[in-house]
Amino acid sequence: MNKQIYAAGAVGSGGLLALMIFLNGELARYTSPTWSSFIAHFVGIFGSWLLWKLIVRNKNIWPYSSGTPLWAYLGGVGGALIVVVANITVNSSLGLVGSLSLMILGQACLAMLFDLTGWFSFEKRKLMLADVLQVICIVAGSILIIWSGG
Numbered sequence: 001m002n003k004q005i006y007a008a009g010a011v012g013s014g015g016l017l018a019l020m021i022f023l024n025g026e027l028a029r030y031t032s033p034t035w036s037s038f039i040a041h042f043v044g045i046f047g048s049w050l051l052w053k054l055i056v057r058n059k060n061i062w063p064y065s066s067g068t069p070l071w072a073y074l075g076g077v078g079g080a081l082i083v084v085v086a087n088i089t090v091n092s093s094l095g096l097v098g099s100l101s102l103m104i105l106g107q108a109c110l111a112m113l114f115d116l117t118g119w120f121s122f123e124k125r126k127l128m129l130a131d132v133l134q135v136i137c138i139v140a141g142s143i144l145i146i147w148s149g150g
Contacts, residue, residue, distance in 0.1 A: 102142055
């Protein structure tokens with residue numbers, strides 16, 4: 001696939017993430033962050049099971065490798081924590097946009113750490129000035145968003 005398709009998929013995924021955090025935050029406002037997370041993950045499990053049943057027979061769509069390292073299955077633990085913490089921060093003075101901008105900052109910083117150290121089988125690479133500028137821009141944008149009450 002070409003880079004445009006991957007870029008469009010990443011942008012679409014970011015939009016879905018914002019929508020998910022908004023919906024989970026609204027549910028948490030009326031219930032609790034923990035209950036909202038439980039419901040979100042139950043719905044996610046059911047949705048994943050349905051998708052799996054629909055596409056598991058097509059190896060091009062659903063490639064499976066039995067050599068998957070065990071640590072790769074721990075993403076769900078992080079996902080559950082993200083949902084609970086996001087439910088709390090979205091309903092705080094940060095709001096949805098402030099929460100998402102700080103989440104992007106955390107993602108960028110951790111991704112750069114993975115690139116720098118080679119953790120989790122990533123290829124090591126040196127940080128460039130563009131990487132540092134990216135973090136500075138995200139920090140500046142987050143400050144503007146949070147201070148302006150956005």
